[in-house]
Amino acid sequence: MSLTPPISTTLSRRRLLQGTAGAAGLAAMGLTSEQARAAKDLTVGFIYVGPKDDYGYNQAHAEAAAMLKKMPGIKIVEEEKVPETDDVSKTMESMIKLDGATLLFPTSFGYFDPYMLKMAAKYKDIQFRHCGGLWQKDKHPMNTGSYFGYIGMCQYLNGIAAAHATKTKKIGFIAAKPIPQVLINVNSFALGARSVDPTITTSVIFTGEWSMPVKEAEATNSLIGQGIDVVTCHVDGPKVIMETAERRGIYSCGYHADQSKLAPKGYLTGAEWNWITVYKQYIADAQAGKPLPNFTRGGLAEGFVKMSAFGPALSEAGRKNVTAVKAEIMKGGYSVFKGPLKDNKGNVVVPAGKAYPETAIELESCNYLVEGVVGSTS
Amino acid sequence: MSTTTTVTTAPASAPVQVGDQWYPIRRTAEALLAPIAALAGAAILFSIFLLCLGASPADFLDLVWRGAFGSWFSIQNTVQRAAPLLLTALCVAIPGQLGLVIIGGEAAVVLGGLAATVAALPLINTSPIIVWAAMAIAGSAMGAFWVGISGWLRAKLNVNEVIASLVLSYIGLALFNHFVEGLLRDPASLNKPSTYGIGDENMLDTVPWLDVHPGLPIGILACLICWVLIYRTSFGFASRVTGGNIRAAQLQGLPVTKLILLACAIGGGCAGLAGAIEVAAEYGRSNASLNAGYGYTGILIAFLARFNPLAIMPMAILLGGLGAAGGLLQRRMGLPDATIQVLQGLIFVSILASDTLYGRFRWFQPRGGA
Numbered sequence: 117m118s119l120t121p122p123i124s125t126t127l128s129r130r131r132l133l134q135g136t137a138g139a140a141g142l143a144a145m146g147l148t149s150e151q152a153r154a155a156k157d158l159t160v161g162f163i164y165v166g167p168k169d170d171y172g173y174n175q176a177h178a179e180a181a182a183m184l185k186k187m188p189g190i191k192i193v194e195e196e197k198v199p200e201t202d203d204v205s206k207t208m209e210s211m212i213k214l215d216g217a218t219l220l221f222p223t224s225f226g227y228f229d230p231y232m233l234k235m236a237a238k239y240k241d242i243q244f245r246h247c248g249g250l251w252q253k254d255k256h257p258m259n260t261g262s263y264f265g266y267i268g269m270c271q272y273l274n275g276i277a278a279a280h281a282t283k284t285k286k287i288g289f290i291a292a293k294p295i296p297q298v299l300i301n302v303n304s305f306a307l308g309a310r311s312v313d314p315t316i317t318t319s320v321i322f323t324g325e326w327s328m329p330v331k332e333a334e335a336t337n338s339l340i341g342q343g344i345d346v347v348t349c350h351v352d353g354p355k356v357i358m359e360t361a362e363r364r365g366i367y368s369c370g371y372h373a374d375q376s377k378l379a380p381k382g383y384l385t386g387a388e389w390n391w392i393t394v395y396k397q398y399i400a401d402a403q404a405g406k407p408l409p410n411f412t413r414g415g416l417a418e419g420f421v422k423m424s425a426f427g428p429a430l431s432e433a434g435r436k437n438v439t440a441v442k443a444e445i446m447k448g449g450y451s452v453f454k455g456p457l458k459d460n461k462g463n464v465v466v467p468a469g470k471a472y473p474e475t476a477i478e479l480e481s482c483n484y485l486v487e488g489v490v491g492s493t494s
Numbered sequence: 495m496s497t498t499t500t501v502t503t504a505p506a507s508a509p510v511q512v513g514d515q516w517y518p519i520r521r522t523a524e525a526l527l528a529p530i531a532a533l534a535g536a537a538i539l540f541s542i543f544l545l546c547l548g549a550s551p552a553d554f555l556d557l558v559w560r561g562a563f564g565s566w567f568s569i570q571n572t573v574q575r576a577a578p579l580l581l582t583a584l585c586v587a588i589p590g591q592l593g594l595v596i597i598g599g600e601a602a603v604v605l606g607g608l609a610a611t612v613a614a615l616p617l618i619n620t621s622p623i624i625v626w627a628a629m630a631i632a633g634s635a636m637g638a639f640w641v642g643i644s645g646w647l648r649a650k651l652n653v654n655e656v657i658a659s660l661v662l663s664y665i666g667l668a669l670f671n672h673f674v675e676g677l678l679r680d681p682a683s684l685n686k687p688s689t690y691g692i693g694d695e696n697m698l699d700t701v702p703w704l705d706v707h708p709g710l711p712i713g714i715l716a717c718l719i720c721w722v723l724i725y726r727t728s729f730g731f732a733s734r735v736t737g738g739n740i741r742a743a744q745l746q747g748l749p750v751t752k753l754i755l756l757a758c759a760i761g762g763g764c765a766g767l768a769g770a771i772e773v774a775a776e777y778g779r780s781n782a783s784l785n786a787g788y789g790y791t792g793i794l795i796a797f798l799a800r801f802n803p804l805a806i807m808p809m810a811i812l813l814g815g816l817g818a819a820g821g822l823l824q825r826r827m828g829l830p831d832a833t834i835q836v837l838q839g840l841i842f843v844s845i846l847a848s849d850t851l852y853g854r855f856r857w858f859q860p861r862g863g864a
Contacts, residue, residue, distance in 0.1 A: 167830075167831070193825040193826075194824065194825060195821045195824050195825055195831075196824065196830070196831050197831040198821070199783075199786060200686075200782075200783060201783040201786045202574075202776050202783075203786070203817075206571050206574070206575075206818070206821075207821050209567065209571075210561070210567070210568075210571065210818075210821050210822060211821075211825070213565070213567045214560070214561070214565070214567070214568070214822060215825060225686075226686050230777075230778075
């Protein structure tokens, strides 16, 4: 009980300062204390919504955290399977209070509002960076921020690889929810395949949940039943999809992390996050005492995302095609969404003469499935 | 029905011999020592498990202590986690007096939370007191109704309440999702479907000096009231008699149907109230966060407490503490999240096994007579 009064007085003093010195001054003040602590040993907290070895979303982050552990001058603390409830607030607070963490990466989408925002308001000296791109300058505190990668391009490359492998000209996509981020991936995969052979159709199934292995396995089997012979996905843990595809003898393209081990025969290639690029940057800034960026985004060229190594099933022609297009993308400004482009109901979604590169703001409200995709968003 | 059964009385406790004035103390000692022995047994088994993993049991205990009770922050973390569990454990413990096993508390929590939100929405511009009252009433009424269905099925149609409450739990969760993602959804909640919010001004504040919401004092109060209800009222006595032998209770003319309905409704009301408090104090709206498994952990706690509302309090603190320490264990010892589940499982099995210890040792039994 003795702890409470001092904390509240320092907070109110800080609030007073905030009012007089203004936002810029506060940011600078926050940094000096950040700097002082960074000089000793920087403690960084990682929080995952699922298991660290899910072959998916969480593993992609945990692999980067494992690389950071080997770097000098930083201490990494991790917690897995933290639900998107008040539990995550407690985990953040526990990392701050018991482990002395000064930089936190709550990696799951649902951690941001209200949990991370609440903690950021309570601990103004602590830096919070959230994976997902929700941060807005005029809405959210300056000790918070977002980072995300343009992985749609990798799904486009997946689509090219899939087009070279499919014999039935039918490929499949198992998706969690029909939200913009996911729809961009579905559309990119379909467009990649159609860039090779416009007769290819992509069947999509939405499971409704980020992680529901039983439904994902059912969806895979159902797609295979419809004659699909290449499958990819956007769910948190692609493990069961890759395993089912391998067992049923079809090809697969990975997502989130490298799943080649799960499907040694049928794995063509995969769209992977490369979070180490982002985390290294943040930590270098924190150690140098520089302000951490609030909003970070990047694609293949920036090293935020990468492709899995080619699997044995991908033909020489397929490898060449993927490699060539990847080189084009690396140059920058590459557009997958090029007009004239219709959705699968016949409406024009990208007018002729327009092209949306990965950074286009128009893509962030993507709510359609492009021509050639079998399925519906609702 | 066999008519030859003769029933005299169905005492809830063993007959006390005249002159054995120490028996009540020995009985209490038995009730305390058996679970302590069980916890010690679980700790030994778990230590062996840790040694197999190459981890140190001493480090483990030290971290559990630090994460759960070792600092002011840890204690708050623990009691905060224990708060909803007090109420959901009562949802199992009260019907448990009648020998019913209700495992559908989870649905009562989420539907109670949803009903509370719906009740609050038209009132958000009145005063917070009115909003809270409406939420508490709506939440408990909804929980009482939902668990009451299982009781009604049991009493009227003789449907097994374990199955009924489990199935109703799935139905309740499906209904909850249906409403939150459909009819009651705030269109602004894109990636995490939620209902409209009750507004910041209507949120319950934390308890003074504690960073803990009022669910904790309410839960403690509910446990105390339920203890009085079970051990100091004729309703409680009749319930325990029914739990001991339902046929005997019927022959005695006890209103068994009413008792079952009432016990289920009180239990469900507690769980529904837990949901209402979570909404009013924590989330401000209904969404998937309500479905956090409090109902299921409540089952575990009720069994650990042998359905005694007073024992629910330390057991809820114990499990709340393990939850609070779980993160620290992962971070410091590199143990997977499942480690805590292994420990919980071992505690549960040990406590259930310790039930067989009751009555085994003569020292705890009434003296004199035989």
